[in-house]
Amino acid sequence: MTSNVPGPAPRSSEELLAALDDDQRAVALSLTGPLCVLAGAGTGKTRAITYRIAHGVRTGAYAAPTVLAVTFTARAAGEMRSRLRDLGIPGVQARTFHAAALRQLSYFWPSAIGGGVPRIQEHKAGLVAEAGGRLGLGVDRVAVRDLAAEIEWAKVSLVTAEEYTTRATKEGREGAAGYDLSTVARLLSVYEDVKSERGVIDFEDVLLLMVGILSERDDVAAEVRRQYRHFVVDEYQDVSPLQQRLLDLWLGDRREICVVGDVSQTIYSFTGATPAFLTDFPSRYRDARVVRLVRDYRSTPQVVSLANQVLAKAGRHRSSAAVELVAQRPSGPAARFEAFDDDVAEARGIAARIAALEADGVPRSEIAVLYRTNGQAEALEQALAEAGIGYLVRGGERFFSRREVREAVALLRGAVRSAGDAPMPEVVRDVLAAAGWAPEAPTARGAVRERWESLQSLVALADQLAATRQADMAGLIAELEERAAAQHAPTVEGVTLASLHAAKGLEWDAVFLAGVSEGLLPISLAEGEDAIAEERRLLYVGITRAREHLMISYGRARTVGGRAGRKPSRFLDGIWPREGAAARPRRDRARERALLAEDSPADAELFERLRTWREQVATATGKPAYTVLHDTTLTAIATARPKELRQLGVLRGIGAAKLEAYGPQVLAVIRGEDVVVEAPAD
Template sequence: MSEANARLDLDERGVEERILAGLDDEQRSVATTLAGPLCVLAGAGTGKTRAITHRIAYGVHTGVYSANHLLAVTFTARAAAEMRARLRDLGVGNVQARTFHAAALRQLQYFWPHAVGGQLPGLLEHKAQTIAEAARRLRLPADRAGIRDLAAEIEWAKVSMLTPETYLAKAADRGEPAGLDRTSVARLFQSYEDVKTDRNLIDFEDVLLVTVGILQEDERVAATVRDQYRHFVVDEYQDVSPLQQRMLDLWLGGRQELCVVGDASQTIYSFTGATPRHLLDFKARYPDAGVVKLVRDYRSTPQVVGLANALLSSRRSAGPAADALWSAPLRLVAQRPSGPEPEFVECSDDEAEAAAVAARIKVLLDGGTEAAAIAVLFRTNGQSEAYEQALAAAGIGYQLRGGERFFARKEVRDAILQLRAASRAAEGEAVGQMVRDVLSNLGYQAEAPKSSGAVRERWESLAALVALGDELVAARGEGFTLAHFVAELQERATAQHAPTVQGVTLASLHSAKGLEWDAVFLVGLSEGLMPISFADTPESVDEERRLLYVGITRARKFLTLSWSTARTPGGRANRRPSRFLDGLRPHSTATASSRMPARKTRKAAAPSTCRVCGKLLSTGAERKVGRCADCPPGYDEAVFEALRQWRLSEAATAGVPAYVVFTDATLMAIAESSARTLEQLAALPGVGPAKLDRYGSAVLEIVARA
């Protein structure tokens, strides 16, 4: 198809022009470029979902696409459900929008009887018990945390298209999950596969692997799929794994009708096998591909956007390997009016930090900001408890993202049952009022109850359903009935696409991807948490920077970044603010309002340099050993290996990952030092008081002996 035919006449009026109305120039370019290949580089808050859904709708309404022959793919069931809802609002509800797994499972269920024969094996939804059984068969230790780490490692291996036989060669730099050496992990990987075979089960990765196998080996099946799907749209393309890319290639079968959307600066799932390489190399793979950059940020104020841009631009070269995976970031241009400056707050300890955040949230609530428009984001789920307690003590409702699912709540299940019953007899009545009438039997009232706890949580669930009904009536128009509303709820329940519930959101930075709030509190921003302590390579530190970038760009207006200097009240104040804040935060005092307690911030430490070549050290691992990755180590290999074997034994005894004892970088620093006393050992980075007390004598003995 020629470019002239692909880019349809923008002077057309009617339904097509109504679809394009309201799009900016770049979004309109995406929506009207209907022939692939097309690469959309879309920064945070730039309206990428709007652009691609309008592209799909425009293509269908103009006859370029057939709704039944287009597949839109994204990475979470929630995102797919949101995309389907937007497409319905644009009059193309029959377009399929699915996750990779959902699309593959649907094809596998259809083609299995013809391509393989018999009944499709059962789907293993959770790996823990099966991995535990595999470990028992090999008499390998595996506690609950270890099983979780091993499950993640097996998932990474499978989406990287590795087998137990090929795992060893490709996992040389993967660390030691559950404290097991790589040979033991490979053996356990094989044992896990054997247990599944014995029980006639497949896991979620197998769904992709088996579907890929069928498409590769059976030309009739491949031809049928390619006849069904002629055009593809892939969202969040920076998160594609090698296995998902292989499936996409087989779906395409050499064709080029592909539109991908992504942002390499939001790659935060590499530990699951995701890689931005496919996005970065798209133009090289498709030389004729069009490239559109979306940089107008409609989500955040200029102050928030400026901080996000500065965070990425302050990154310095970290060596050829890391630089190859770091794309020049899109420089966002804010479209919203000016807002308050981001606040930087230092607190004395974790408890004080949580109390300060709760106090500031109370100020926002009193000022009219809704609780559902506020989020507290942290690096690890273990940090949530302090904020749960602080908010509860302040009488502020909250919801823990990743906790009980909305559609699993009893009041929500009861509401759907009653709404379904009412829909059978409903004729011609206003949907919004009918929803209110039905839910009033379950305790809904227009005003929120004064009490907190279970009564308030129940009301908030029902109020969320009422608000969703009003929202859908406004979007779908007069033809929207109660039966349509019930069908929408059923689909959302399947996809776990929950409506907005009133309550401050507590979430990890990873789970906040794709969401946004008026006010965001980024907490615990100290070295060891941001970047996390086990990020000891340039690539992993870069990913931590991107993770913080994702957190910053979740905020629409209010943004607070905080850290504490000690873990517990009265504890040793040995924490430092995250290196990522160097050059971004004020060097004198925190810019927090007087309502939020804060200490004076310390001068940012000057970046250290390599003691061998003088190069700027950019990672925690390099700073620990005092030299860059390009310079040769200054330690005796025998000393390092002796320390490493000791660490492996300690980790296995304690049932923890090896890095919990000491990271490789700390072991290198120990091996390179001339430490002969506990005082000298305590001066090394990564050797805190607790580890010195627990391991100090043993480490000194090993160094002396080796």
């Protein structure tokens, strides 16, 4: 869809090129022939390729409608189109592989196949369950999920049911959901039968069908190639064999292609993505120009140094195509390394640190907490809720699906005709005031605050469009419609919680990497050197999301009072400090006392006396302090102030053994008596 948002005055090619560094300018000036851009994290790759397209259009080397820029997310495609419009270059097609293929499939299907395009089945679960049932397999929800993922891998890897057993063996795959390779192969075949009987296709079929049409119909291939003459492929390290096959058919025998990627951010191998197409590009195109973008404009030298160290320790698993980043920003704070007693303590420690950053002026929307598995989010959500810190779970309800957003957009659409000559931001404020927006944020938390934040993000977007594009109400509505289609949500004020995979392509001022321990990163399921190497790259991706503040942490135990057997991730060997955080959890006692005084009914003075006693016991017995009594148990004691052993024994974290060993001493501390702790006799 073409936006009718008025663009700024066109920039000259000289102005465009002057805004780039030397390496980015080399990209922008390479307008013809094969070009491979090896772009490190934060090096401005999107800027380089959008300016390259703009420069090509401005000089007449390209006609905007003949350029197809392929991205891996609808959000990235929307952002690229928005940037090009800001440069005064509308009309360039920026789409995902699937969106571009579906557009072509819908256009050519009536003439190439006949009739209408079959309905796309958005979710495979029902189809997989039925196929499993026909084979007599007992498939539960988890098994269906794993089998669906294996089907997707086979299809994007161009592996048929007949070839599956041989190819999967070669790739070191072990089937899925506990079923062997031959069973999965049979399931693949039956799955296709179920689809055919229902008259539906899946998302992978969109690409497969377009590949088939382009391969068999020379006239269709010729028409596509007349339309698109210049190709740009972003995140090329994540291309699958199926996507590469489609790209080859789009190109034909032409060589007008620019690929951009970073082998160090290859984190989707399990889905069939492979960096081989990126690393082999200069071999496939002997005269290809290769440009490296190494200047990191995103992160401080401290963050960049840590990222480089993590990659450097990859040894022989580090690709020669990997980029070593060179920091361009001024120096910032050192990365923090924190060890906590358990996951609950870690989550609370992160929440406390977020509160401190917010007090120092870092907006919540510029803070993210990243983790390896979605199961880690629960403790973090609870800790943030307890601290009164708003958050958003990336991958949760989509912004444009929220009720208040849908209602607000409807109201704004209705105001287009009646807006007159009034400034667009003023009209937006008047309209949204009727929907509950106010200039000042509400003091209430929860749903009331979340609703206001959604509406406020629309107000902020209106201000931005008015400033950058002089947009009117019609332009705002067009932008909102395009963003809704691409799920390119405006910024919402709240801490982001996301998995490391979901965080790729994003960045924040402050990033917390939670659970960076053996068993979580690398995850215990990662087997073999290649899988471990990919887990290292996940950590690299997480680190490079941070612009300035970075904290890496883990909990020694999973549960409160659990066995403290965890260790820092092997990827941080030689990096994690030997003293301080690695030896024992760091304590900001002044902050903890303040938190106790403000947010808890616990007696802060008693809490400190109990902790002093616990340290004496730990020293005398040679045990870590947290194995005596956990902080949460000390807080419970300082809150309840039990007077008898019976009352003490019912508190969380006090079992029979601890009651017998420490009960009398704890009661004495509560009474304010001096307690003499002696080392146990030999």
